[in-house]
Amino acid sequence: MYIGIPRETAPGETRVAVTPETVKKLKGQGHQLLVQSGAGVGAAAPDAAYAAVGAEIVDAKAAFGCDLVLKVRSPAVEELQLMKRGATLVGMLNPFNREGLERLAAAGITAFALEAAPRTTRAQSMDVLSSQANIAGYKAVIIAADRYQKFFPMLMTAAGTVKAARVVILGVGVAGLQAIATAKRLGAVIEASDVRPSVKEQVESLGAKFIDVPYETAEEKEAAEGVGGYARPMPESWLARQRAEVAKRVALADVVVSTALIPGRPAPKLISAEMVQSMKPGSVIVDLAAANGGNCALTVPEQTVLQHGVTIVGETNLPALVAADASALYARNMLDFLKLICPKDTIAVNVPLDDDIVAACLMTQNGQLTRTPG
Structure with missing residues (x-):
């Protein structure tokens, strides 16, 4: 099968869907790889690296013209016009973007959104949300350390003792746990908050203190348990107590x-303007939820702003700032998903709807949406 890997054109997007490592593995399965020139440059993978493992370096038209196209982000309108009806697209296509999915359906594309994979043990190796969130959590702390004009660790010097930085992590999913681990390695004193009681042990195992807000009703406790690995919206009674504690x-x-x-x-608003104003001058907020409106009321997506003496970082694509490793992990997620829809030596994409992962990721087929976005 001919597989196309176009260059990403979304602003700030430096990742690539397939790396030389996974090209080699796909070639071993009998596929032909057509990589658009420059596709991997932002991720430290030049054309020569792809050519060395057997990929053909082509232009955008050839890459988008393949039967199977692998991307990081959904194609732009002008890119979609280069794809042929009946082709298959795999990438992070935003399952909540109805307009974008309808555009894919109208173009006759069979589209798989990797973000929609169920959060099950079997799907872990394909979990792009986790692999990219892990990188985002790491990079958020590195950015914070760069912006913060003091040391993170406690230092005892001839000129006196420097206190360790106090770091608060809000939200303890994959990104939050990696942020805790990274801040700990840098020597900070860390506290963390999350609505799910089950993460307390994980937080403490990484050396942070959990900001505990007791539950007063059965409704609060049930909501806190979450669904499918994600938190659920909490009752206002609990949120009010958490806001005060945080x-x-x-x-x-x-x-x-x-x-x-x-x-x-x-994104839930966890940091009010008044809370920002209460912080010490020189403090830093890195808002990983900026793309969804931000956890901080003063976050400006895509910008770093100074408010009340506090630096607020609203970067919306942190994994793209660590493009080489982000692409390596994403490409491995992609490779494992492809094993489900195009087994070795296959000459066409299969869509086994009895496979729960394939069914969950399938967004469009035969000119129709296969699921309601959202």
């Missing part, structure tokens, strides 16, 4: 990393 910690923090997201919903 506000105390934020006021004392040097760095806040917020990671709270519920797929398909606006």
